[in-house]
Amino acid sequence: MPYVKIQVTDEGVTSSQKQRLIAQTTEMLSDVLNKDPATTFVVIEEVPLENWGISGLPVHELRRKQQR
Structure with a gap:
């Protein structure tokens, strides 16, 4: 019974x-691991952009720096 959590902004x-x-x-879990789709759970969680960080910075700050 696979459980996959996908987090996106x-x-x-x-x-x-x-x-x-x-x-x-x-489909991938079925093909690669031979898992039954009927018992495969996929959860998508949307994370507020202000709660997402990369390289020690909140995403909005990192993007601002990259635009300069």
Whole structure:
């Protein structure tokens, strides 16, 4: 019974994109590990951008620096 948690920033991921992530992740686990899709759980969590950091900086600050 695989459980996969996908975290993305809350920057407009569409329902269609989420559906594709769920379907393709389930398919991959079935193909690679021979897991039953009926017992495969995929959870997508949208994290507020202000709560996401890279290289020791909040994403919005990192992007601001990269634009300079």
